Amino acid sequence: xxxxxxxxxxxxxxxxxxxxxxxxxxxxxxxxxxxxxxxxxxxxxxxxxxxxxxxxxxxxxxxxxxxxxxxxxxxxxxxxxxxxxxxxxxxxxxxxxxxxxxxxxxxxxxxxxxxxxxxxxxxxxxxxxxxxxxxxxxxxxxxxxxxxxxxxxxxxxxxxxxxxxxxxxxxxxxxxxxxxxxxxxxxxxxxxxxxxxxxxxxxxxxxxxxxxxxxxxxxxxxx
Amino acid sequence: xxxxxxxxxxxxxxxxxxxxxxxxxxxxxxxxxxxxxxxxxxxxxxxxxxxxxxxxxxxxxxxxxxxxxxxxxxxxxxxxxxxxxxxxxxxxxxxxxxxxxxxxxxxxxxxxxxxxxxxxxxxxxxxxxxxxxxxxxxxxxxxxxxxxxxxxxxxxxxxxxxxxxxxxxxxxxxxxxxxxxxxxxxxxxxxxxxxxxxxxxxxxxxxxxxxxxxxxxxxxxxx
DNA sequence: AGAATGTAAATTGTCAACAATTTTCACTGA
DNA sequence: TCAGTGAAAATTGTTGACAATTTACATTCT
Numbered sequence: 001x002x003x004x005x006x007x008x009x010x011x012x013x014x015x016x017x018x019x020x021x022x023x024x025x026x027x028x029x030x031x032x033x034x035x036x037x038x039x040x041x042x043x044x045x046x047x048x049x050x051x052x053x054x055x056x057x058x059x060x061x062x063x064x065x066x067x068x069x070x071x072x073x074x075x076x077x078x079x080x081x082x083x084x085x086x087x088x089x090x091x092x093x094x095x096x097x098x099x100x101x102x103x104x105x106x107x108x109x110x111x112x113x114x115x116x117x118x119x120x121x122x123x124x125x126x127x128x129x130x131x132x133x134x135x136x137x138x139x140x141x142x143x144x145x146x147x148x149x150x151x152x153x154x155x156x157x158x159x160x161x162x163x164x165x166x167x168x169x170x171x172x173x174x175x176x177x178x179x180x181x182x183x184x185x186x187x188x189x190x191x192x193x194x195x196x197x198x199x200x201x202x203x204x205x206x207x208x209x210x211x212x213x214x215x216x217x218x219x220x221x222x223x
Numbered sequence: 224x225x226x227x228x229x230x231x232x233x234x235x236x237x238x239x240x241x242x243x244x245x246x247x248x249x250x251x252x253x254x255x256x257x258x259x260x261x262x263x264x265x266x267x268x269x270x271x272x273x274x275x276x277x278x279x280x281x282x283x284x285x286x287x288x289x290x291x292x293x294x295x296x297x298x299x300x301x302x303x304x305x306x307x308x309x310x311x312x313x314x315x316x317x318x319x320x321x322x323x324x325x326x327x328x329x330x331x332x333x334x335x336x337x338x339x340x341x342x343x344x345x346x347x348x349x350x351x352x353x354x355x356x357x358x359x360x361x362x363x364x365x366x367x368x369x370x371x372x373x374x375x376x377x378x379x380x381x382x383x384x385x386x387x388x389x390x391x392x393x394x395x396x397x398x399x400x401x402x403x404x405x406x407x408x409x410x411x412x413x414x415x416x417x418x419x420x421x422x423x424x425x426x427x428x429x430x431x432x433x434x435x436x437x438x439x440x441x442x443x444x445x446x
Numbered sequence: 447a448g449a450a451t452g453t454a455a456a457t458t459g460t461c462a463a464c465a466a467t468t469t470t471c472a473c474t475g476a
Numbered sequence: 477t478c479a480g481t482g483a484a485a486a487t488t489g490t491t492g493a494c495a496a497t498t499t500a501c502a503t504t505c506t
Contacts, residue, residue, distance in 0.1 A: 013293040014246075014489075014499045015281065039458070050458090051274065055281045058238065062285030064375075070236040073458060086373040089320060097316040150309040152386075156379060163375075200498055237459075262488070271490090272461045294467050296488060 003152075017054040018046065023162070026065060026076055033078040033166050037066065044067060064163045065155060081219060084167040092208035093159045094153060095141075099188060099204025101148035103197040110147055111193055117143065118189050125182050130175045133182075137173070140185070144192075144204070157162050179212045241269065241279040249299055251289060256301040256389050260289065287386045300389050304442060307390040308435060314383045315431035317376060318364075322411060322427030324371035326420040333370055334416055340366065341412050343396070348405050350363075353398045360396070363408070367415075367427070391442075400437045407433060 124133035184207040191199035347356040405432040414422035
């Protein structure tokens with residue numbers, strides 16, 4: 001059921017749209033972590049006044065994408081290696097919960113969908129198609145989180161993933177880690193298909209922890 | 224090390240202070256869940272214009288305390304029983320992580336502090352002093368979360384606790400559950416003192432899950 | 447040359463007014 | 477009686493202007 005154009009405009013206020021746009025600008029890397037955000041410049045760019053811009057930025061402050069310093073303005077949030085580790089740990093806990101809930105609640109059709117994700121990634125790994133793998137991998141994780149049917153969890157988790165993109169503002173996955181990561185996917189899927197919540201919790205948590213370790217192994221300044 | 228008055232004023236902007244004030248008004252129950260928030264009224268109350276009020280509300284929207292409906296304004300967020308359960312599940316996962324981290328990182332002095340919390344609550348339970356128990360219990364939980372030394376975790380966790388106060392806007396703990404709750408505290412403390420992360424994870428997660436079940440047992444409309 | 451100082455420019459913080467939308471409520475007609 | 481209608485009032489959304497603060501930079505002094 002798709003909403004009509006007018007419905008969308010009704011449900012989306014200007015600052016809400018702005019939020020998505022500014023988010024896009026930041027996550028695209030145009031504004032780098034640590035950069036100061038000039039309100040006037042943004043207002044000019046979108047052809048509106050500073051009021052809605054500030055509202056959108058205040059909202060993004062709460063969700064951890066920007067930081068406000070009184071009288072100095074908004075800055076794109078910068079994540080240190082330690083902070084990124086912290087976020088990864090929280091993400092691991094939440095993803096574990098998502099796996100557990102999914103194991104409890106998944107439907108037969110869900111299991112079929114899950115299997116097709118795994119098969120598609122199998123193919124991508126076999127043909128060393130990194131681009132496809134990253135794309136499917138992303139959808140796979142979204143599927144798991146959405147399948148937990150817990151709006152609070154989904155919101156928090158997605159917020160953390162956005163925050164992590166601020167760390168080094170670059171890809172969170174490297175080609176070399178593709179196979180190792182996918183082996184974990186198999187263990188996760190097995191637990192879900194077996195509808196084993198405890199095992200799903202463990203495998204899903206471990207998957208994010210491993211991703212953290214793989215990423216941190218590539219940086220030198222980890223204290 | 225306490226900040227000087229001028230330091231505090233430097234670090235706190237008007238909308239930031241407003242946020243705390245409005246939060247206080249909401250959590251105190253003066254504005255009930257579902258109530259519409261009149262911007263003009265708040266502006267008049269604090270003697271300022273609507274701009275900073277709106278900024279503060281936008282921020283609170285992101286953290287889940289209010290909801291904005293385009294052209295209709297801000298409403299105090301209302302949590303259904305199902306939504307409260309969802310939040311509890313997320314909180315349980317985060318608190319489990321806090322326990323795990325604390326078990327890994329707690330100092331000797333931390334362990335002494337932990338023991339004194341337990342002793343104080345033992346005394347409160349023994350003398351059936353519910354008021355004291357609630358107060359110490361709150362500080363005990365804050366201590367655990369802070370001890371995890373993970374800012375992201377602490378922020379998310381505290382946000383969820385605030386959200387839960389919107390459910391029935393009333394006490395999340397009843398006198399009858401004091402003893403049951405405290406038995407769990409002992410198990411948690413044992414795991415921490417033993418510096419056993421896995422057991423800490425399990426006992427802390429279970430503690431919040433049990434709190435959820437105790438609360439939900441008192442309401443009838445749980446689907 | 448380099449640090450310190452003072453002034454101008456730029457930027458953020460706040461406000462009051464206006465436009466757009468929703469809500470209220472008296473009125474009408476079946 | 478009550479659903480429908482339509483203006484009036486109230487409320488939200490947005491803007492441009494002004495005040496407060498910070499930043500940039502040229503000047504001075506050591």
